[in-house]
Amino acid sequence: MSSSSLPLPRLSSVSIQTGDFDLSAEVAALRRGDAGVGAVAAFVGTVRDRHAGQPDAGSISALELEHYPGMTERSIEAMIDDAFRRFDIRGVRVIHRVGPLQIADQIVLVAVTSMHRGESFQACEFLMDYLKSEAPFWKKETTADGAGWVDARVSDETALQRWGIVSGNATGACA
Amino acid sequence: MQIHIKYFASLRESLGAGETLTLDTPLTVGQLRDQLIARGEPHAGALARGRALRAALDQTMCAETAALTPGAEVAFFPPVTGG
Numbered sequence: 001m002s003s004s005s006l007p008l009p010r011l012s013s014v015s016i017q018t019g020d021f022d023l024s025a026e027v028a029a030l031r032r033g034d035a036g037v038g039a040v041a042a043f044v045g046t047v048r049d050r051h052a053g054q055p056d057a058g059s060i061s062a063l064e065l066e067h068y069p070g071m072t073e074r075s076i077e078a079m080i081d082d083a084f085r086r087f088d089i090r091g092v093r094v095i096h097r098v099g100p101l102q103i104a105d106q107i108v109l110v111a112v113t114s115m116h117r118g119e120s121f122q123a124c125e126f127l128m129d130y131l132k133s134e135a136p137f138w139k140k141e142t143t144a145d146g147a148g149w150v151d152a153r154v155s156d157e158t159a160l161q162r163w164g165i166v167s168g169n170a171t172g173a174c175a
Numbered sequence: 176m177q178i179h180i181k182y183f184a185s186l187r188e189s190l191g192a193g194e195t196l197t198l199d200t201p202l203t204v205g206q207l208r209d210q211l212i213a214r215g216e217p218h219a220g221a222l223a224r225g226r227a228l229r230a231a232l233d234q235t236m237c238a239e240t241a242a243l244t245p246g247a248e249v250a251f252f253p254p255v256t257g258g
Contacts, residue, residue, distance in 0.1 A: 045258055065257070066184055068250060071234035096257060108258055128258060134236065136250075137257025138184035149185045152227075152254035168229055168236050169254035 010084060011091035011113075014076045016067060018099040021109055030091045030111055037090055041120035042111040043128055049103045060141050065098045065107070068136035072096070079130045086163075087123040089114040094127065096137065129159040133167035176201075176245035180211075182221075183252035186228070189221040193250075204230050204249055205239030227254055 011030065015021075023044060031037050050059050080092045091113040101107060110127045114120040139150040157167040181193040202210065208230070211218045222228065231250040232241045243249060 066187075067257070068181070068183055068231070068234070068252070071231055071250070074234050075236070132258035133255065135257050136183065136231070136252065136255055138253065139256045140184070149253065150256045152256050156258075169227075 012077070012080045012084075012093070014073050014080070014094045014096075016069070016072050016096050016098055018097060020097070020106055021095045023106075023109065023111075026093050026095065026109060027111055030093045030113055034090055034113065036115055037113040038115045039117040039120045040111060040113050041117070041124040042109065043124050044106055045108040045128075047101050047103050047105045047107060059143055060103070061144075062103070062142040063101045063105075063107075064140045064142075064147075065096075065101065066138045066140070067096075067098050071136050075135050076131060079127055079134065082130070083112070083123045083127055086126065087112075087114070087119045089119050089123045092123070092127070094131070096131075096135070098137070126163055129156070129163060130165065132156040133160045133169050134165075176243075178207075178243050178246070179248045180207075181248065181250040183250065185253055186221050186251055189217045198243070202243050203239060204232060204237055204241045204243065207243060207249065208239065208251065222251060228252065229254060 023042060027040055027042055031040060047063050048060065050057055076094050080094065083089060083092060089112050093109065093111045095109040097107050110124050112120040112123045114123070133156050140147055141150055152169045157170040160167045177195055177197050179193065179195050182190045208222050212222050228251055230237050230239060233248050
């Protein structure tokens with residue numbers, strides 16, 4: 001929590017895009033013009049070639065991401081608002097790719113700036129946990145058996161519960 | 176009143192992108208789901224009560240008790256799997 005009476009800079013932006021992103025350029029843009037930044041935490045999610053719990057390399061050959069245009073941006077912006085309330089952070093950048101993706105492609109970026117490392121580490125993890133269980137994206141993966149929609153993981157719901165939030169994924173529509 | 180329904184992911188594949196409906200009586204999101212199920216296949220299977228589905232009203236996650244208002248956009252979809 002801030003003891004300053006002056007409002008902190010509050011920089012945030014969300015992009016949903018088919019194209020790739022450049023981590024260095026995004027972090028540079030997020031830090032630019034804010035000399036109060038002493039820490040940057042950035043998470044990049046990438047496309048794996050295998051399932052969780054199945055060590056067979058190469059079992060997944062491609063991935064496609066669908067989303068709910070409009071709601072996706074709104075829901076992530078609401079999560080960022082929540083992060084600014086919970087943590088003493090200065091800037092947030094979220095990029096999530098949609099459409100067809102290949103193995104090893106970057107899927108998602110969450111980058112957070114703060115004065116000290118603790119807040120940006122925490123806020124970055126909070127935002128990823130939140131996004132995994134509450135942002136309207138759906139993955140369809142192609143394997144040797146054909147294409148199929150990916151099931152939600154209980155471990156993602158458990159991760160969100162750490163922050164005192166019950167995932168609607170766990171409870172269905174009656175959240 | 177008119178409402179707009181959207182489907183995503185596996186539901187979109189079964190039921191199409193969505194439709195606009197005219198309702199005679201006010202409904203909750205859950206009651207709308209039941210009315211769609213009552214049409215029979217493919218809605219009955221895709222929206223079946225045993226399936227874990229989520230819903231959004233005007234682009235915000237909602238409970239099935241949420242009431243539809245004129246012009247509302249309601250969406251049904253499977254649990255989300257982004258990130």
